[in-house]
Amino acid sequence: MKKKLVVLTGAGISAESGIKTFRDSDGLWEGHDVMEVASPEGWRNNPALVMDFYNKRRQQLKKVVPNAAHLILAELEQHFDVHIITQNVDDLHERAGSSNVLHLHGELLKARSTKRENYILDWTDDLNFGDLDDNGHQLRPHIVWFGEAVPALEEAISITNEADFFAVVGTSLQVYPAAGLVDFAKPGTPLFYVDLNPARIPNLRNELEVIPTTASEGMKLLKEKLLARL
Structure with missing residues (x-):
């Protein structure tokens, strides 16, 4: 055994x-304050920015080995x-x-419902407004953000x-x-x-x-x- x-x-x-990290330098992650793109508050304040940020991370991931x-x-x-x-x-x-x-x-290549945390989908392309779960709720990146369990x-x-x-x-x-x-x-x-x-x-x-x-x-x-x- x-x-x-x-x-x-x-x-x-x-x-x-x-793959760049944010803890190597000044707390910025790809030029963004980490709390803008990796917190529930960031999502509430500017979901378009958050989705764009993770879309770019997803695209970058396809180019590395x-x-x-x-x-x-x-x-x-x-x-x-x-x-x-x-x-x-x-x-x-x-x-x-x-x-x-x-x-x-969490996982970059997955998305989950904003209302049901256990509703998780494989997601390899861009995530956009209008991408919904089966109950019509917006999907979000399947990432555990700062302040979340x-x-x-x-x-x-x-x-x-x-x-x-x-x-x-x-x-x-x-x-x-x-x-x-x-x-x-x-x-x-x-x-x-x-x-x-x-x-x-x-x-x-x-x-x-x-x-x-x-x-x-x-x-x-x-x-x-x-x-x-x-």
């Missing part, structure tokens, strides 16, 4: 594929029962071949609690509740942290090995370290 490897991934893993970090995570399924919990809304893990991917913050959190906690190994890759660990997942690893679970600018994680009860480099380089090293522990 394969050991369970749980990996929390963040913006740093997708950045190497050319998974990088070495994504591919290595997929390859590790040969040796481990790999479960990826990602803060990213892109589909690069799936396109790289990973089988078990849980999106904490994270529906997948309980499942993520349960997966983390079952991990034999837990790794964090490409995240500043600044966005909660995702950043708190590391606390749900069982006592004694080996922890690994791959990030170019790793944050300090206080009060950890488990051993933590920090790999301070890019996601792609870090995943090469992490793969070696994990295979050595089998």
